[in-house]
Amino acid sequence: MKIRLLAATAVVAFTSSLAIASEAVVVNQAINETQAIEAQEAWCSALININSTYEKDGQAAAKALAEKVIDGAYAYQMGAVLFKPTLTVNPQTFRTTRAGALSYFVGGDPSFSKDTGFALKGWKKCEPENVAIFIDGNSAITMGKVHFTDKAGKVTTVDKTWGFVKDDAGQLRINLHHSSLEYQPK
Amino acid sequence: MKIRLLAATAVVAFTSSLAIASEAVVVNQAINETQAIEAQEAWCSALININSTYEKDGQAAAKALAEKVIDGAYAYQMGAVLFKPTLTVNPQTFRTTRAGALSYFVGGDPSFSKDTGFALKGWKKCEPENVAIFIDGNSAITMGKVHFTDKAGKVTTVDKTWGFVKDDAGQLRINLHHSSLEYQPK
Amino acid sequence: MKIRLLAATAVVAFTSSLAIASEAVVVNQAINETQAIEAQEAWCSALININSTYEKDGQAAAKALAEKVIDGAYAYQMGAVLFKPTLTVNPQTFRTTRAGALSYFVGGDPSFSKDTGFALKGWKKCEPENVAIFIDGNSAITMGKVHFTDKAGKVTTVDKTWGFVKDDAGQLRINLHHSSLEYQPK
Amino acid sequence: MKIRLLAATAVVAFTSSLAIASEAVVVNQAINETQAIEAQEAWCSALININSTYEKDGQAAAKALAEKVIDGAYAYQMGAVLFKPTLTVNPQTFRTTRAGALSYFVGGDPSFSKDTGFALKGWKKCEPENVAIFIDGNSAITMGKVHFTDKAGKVTTVDKTWGFVKDDAGQLRINLHHSSLEYQPK
Numbered sequence: 001m002k003i004r005l006l007a008a009t010a011v012v013a014f015t016s017s018l019a020i021a022s023e024a025v026v027v028n029q030a031i032n033e034t035q036a037i038e039a040q041e042a043w044c045s046a047l048i049n050i051n052s053t054y055e056k057d058g059q060a061a062a063k064a065l066a067e068k069v070i071d072g073a074y075a076y077q078m079g080a081v082l083f084k085p086t087l088t089v090n091p092q093t094f095r096t097t098r099a100g101a102l103s104y105f106v107g108g109d110p111s112f113s114k115d116t117g118f119a120l121k122g123w124k125k126c127e128p129e130n131v132a133i134f135i136d137g138n139s140a141i142t143m144g145k146v147h148f149t150d151k152a153g154k155v156t157t158v159d160k161t162w163g164f165v166k167d168d169a170g171q172l173r174i175n176l177h178h179s180s181l182e183y184q185p186k
Numbered sequence: 187m188k189i190r191l192l193a194a195t196a197v198v199a200f201t202s203s204l205a206i207a208s209e210a211v212v213v214n215q216a217i218n219e220t221q222a223i224e225a226q227e228a229w230c231s232a233l234i235n236i237n238s239t240y241e242k243d244g245q246a247a248a249k250a251l252a253e254k255v256i257d258g259a260y261a262y263q264m265g266a267v268l269f270k271p272t273l274t275v276n277p278q279t280f281r282t283t284r285a286g287a288l289s290y291f292v293g294g295d296p297s298f299s300k301d302t303g304f305a306l307k308g309w310k311k312c313e314p315e316n317v318a319i320f321i322d323g324n325s326a327i328t329m330g331k332v333h334f335t336d337k338a339g340k341v342t343t344v345d346k347t348w349g350f351v352k353d354d355a356g357q358l359r360i361n362l363h364h365s366s367l368e369y370q371p372k
Numbered sequence: 373m374k375i376r377l378l379a380a381t382a383v384v385a386f387t388s389s390l391a392i393a394s395e396a397v398v399v400n401q402a403i404n405e406t407q408a409i410e411a412q413e414a415w416c417s418a419l420i421n422i423n424s425t426y427e428k429d430g431q432a433a434a435k436a437l438a439e440k441v442i443d444g445a446y447a448y449q450m451g452a453v454l455f456k457p458t459l460t461v462n463p464q465t466f467r468t469t470r471a472g473a474l475s476y477f478v479g480g481d482p483s484f485s486k487d488t489g490f491a492l493k494g495w496k497k498c499e500p501e502n503v504a505i506f507i508d509g510n511s512a513i514t515m516g517k518v519h520f521t522d523k524a525g526k527v528t529t530v531d532k533t534w535g536f537v538k539d540d541a542g543q544l545r546i547n548l549h550h551s552s553l554e555y556q557p558k
Numbered sequence: 559m560k561i562r563l564l565a566a567t568a569v570v571a572f573t574s575s576l577a578i579a580s581e582a583v584v585v586n587q588a589i590n591e592t593q594a595i596e597a598q599e600a601w602c603s604a605l606i607n608i609n610s611t612y613e614k615d616g617q618a619a620a621k622a623l624a625e626k627v628i629d630g631a632y633a634y635q636m637g638a639v640l641f642k643p644t645l646t647v648n649p650q651t652f653r654t655t656r657a658g659a660l661s662y663f664v665g666g667d668p669s670f671s672k673d674t675g676f677a678l679k680g681w682k683k684c685e686p687e688n689v690a691i692f693i694d695g696n697s698a699i700t701m702g703k704v705h706f707t708d709k710a711g712k713v714t715t716v717d718k719t720w721g722f723v724k725d726d727a728g729q730l731r732i733n734l735h736h737s738s739l740e741y742q743p744k
Contacts, residue, residue, distance in 0.1 A: 141349055282583055452690050
């Protein structure tokens with residue numbers, strides 16, 4: 001059990017190699033928390049970028065960018081992604097395929113007629129706030145809030161879980177994404 | 187990429203060992219989908235049991251059982267569980283500690299004064315319906331619906347993600363649990 | 373701790389899915405012992421094939437086949453393989469690169485002038501005998517004897533450890549291979 | 559594919575957390591190369607200590623220490639360790655049980671009558687020299703030379719593979735240990 005509090009400040013780690021070997025090749029398929037946090041930040045940046053591309057160049061350009069983002073950041077090429085977006089409804093709640101994810105982000109797919117394009121909703125800011133990170137080794141999961149600010153300054157907060165795996169090339173990919181609006185007691 | 191459709195029917199797997207060795211010791215820390223599904227069923231059974239214990243023997247008995255369930259089924263002893271229950275609110279949305287989980291299930295903890303005990307709400311049936319399972323190796327995540335039926339026959343459905351790890355003793359433990367009510371478009 | 377004795381007999385596993393879902397997508401990056409044993413058998417078959425190709429078609433053909441085998445069965449494309457072949461000497465004991473592995477199996481590389489081609493030594497039979505298998509999840513290691521029989525019927529036995537990882541495509545790849553002649557007390 | 563050359567010099571890593579959260583709990587079951595190298599150093603130190611305890615206090619004291627070392631550093635409690643010591647012979651080449659490991663290190667067990675106690679051979683220095691490290695995530699393997707210097711100053715070098723897993727408490731444990739004398743061409 002290694003538990004640490006990850007402070008949002010810079011830390012300086014002093015790593016002293018004890019081995020005699022002057023050079024050992026290291027292949028590292030583990031994920032560390034910095035990589036997980038950077039992947040979250042990349043997701044947020046991509047969302048903002050898709051929105052600004054949409055505002056500047058229209059839906060087709062936004063869609064082209066979203067495809068690139070999905071192919072680069074999600075793990076659909078491994079077989080499936082466990083994706084429950086914030087605003088989907090039955091019977092299309094879950095988007096385990098690339099097409100379902102794309103439609104959720106930019107809409108315009110008649111197979112998912114209720115999607116209006118989450119990434120096109122004027123987001124100007126996207127800020128993850130982690131409450132916990134669990135690194136299983138070659139996979140990692142994070143849980144926390146994500147705060148989205150739109151062009152009117154209105155903030156929407158969701159509860160979000162992300163799961164990451166490392167592909168053969170050493171890149172993190174999202175294999176799990178569960179997002180939900182905060183519970184509103186009546 | 188190994189993708190399979192897991193049909194809800196029995197399958198017969200024929201495993202023929204090719205090795206010469208008449209006996210090799212096998213230590214297996216991987217998780218398979220049967221184990222993940224059994225862990226979901228065990229969670230559901232535990233929920234029903236806590237409720238019936240509550241109805242029969244009161245809150246203290248229900249709490250004692252819930253403690254046993256949490257200690258047996260969750261991974262709090264590994265440091266933290268990423269737990270976002272269905273009905274929690276800010277600033278206590280997340281229950282990364284054992285105390286927070288216990289309070290959510292059976293209430294009665296002044297530190298979590300808004301908890302009314304999710305496991306005490308008269309549940310008679312609890313049915314997981316998986317849409318996807320991703321086995322990372324020594325960890326696994328599942329996503330799908332869970333349908334809860336109360337004593338009046340009313341069904342509540344939630345979107346649920348579970349993550350499982352195997353402890354040193356080879357037992358599955360929940361290290362991730364994100365539950366949310368279905369999105370209701372206005 | 374899940375320990376089992378893996379008997380060299382066929383076993384019938386009855387897997388009954390308990391989930392309601394009629395179809396859940398399963399992505400499985402875990403390794404099981406059958407896959408590990410099949411990978412060992414594939415390695416043995418490849419060795420015999422390289423030798424018979426050599427006897428029939430010469431070194432160039434054997435080398436071409438060995439390249440295919442290495443690219444298909446080892447994990448060099450992930451960065452490095454921890455490979456200590458049976459018969460190598462200082463300062464080229466370890467073959468962490470593809471070129472070093474190829475030279476060990478079929479010789480003919482002036483950069484590894486002491487290599488005579490282990491796969492060209494007339495092997496007719498190759499039989500793994502596992503003593504233990506440890507499955508970490510997405511990786512597995514095996515240890516045991518491997519018995520090689522040459523065309524004269526002479527058997528050479530080595531102590532062998534193999535490590536396997538699963539690539540993004542779900543295929544097992546050797547990331548560890550430590551082979552050594554049995555210790556001969558003086 | 560993340561490949562790095564691990565130089566035997568101190569490195570300063572600057573890790574800047576990007577998250578908003580001032581505090582996120584991190585549970586980390588991954589292994590890093592520093593931990594692997596420290597575990598190797600701990601193994602070497604333990605070997606030297608067992609020898610000096612033997613010289614000072616006799617075999618019983620050395621055995622008691624060896625038991626402590628094995629229980630603390632190996633993964634026998636997970637079910638088995640894949641252990642091929644340097645100097646063992648058939649049919650007791652492999653020491654997959656704790657008793658077999660203990661006998662190898664300190665001898666004196668009639669069930670393993672050929673063991674003379676590797677740790678009692680006067681070792682004064684033990685130096686790992688890694689050629690490659692492969693981190694699978696929650697497990698890691700290392701390969702290289704280990705140089706043992708005895709009281710007469712004579713150096714014995716072996717080819718050694720170690721595998722490490724992290725237990726529930728976050729401690730590295732050896733689940734694989736393959737050691738062999740260097741190959742001597744005739």
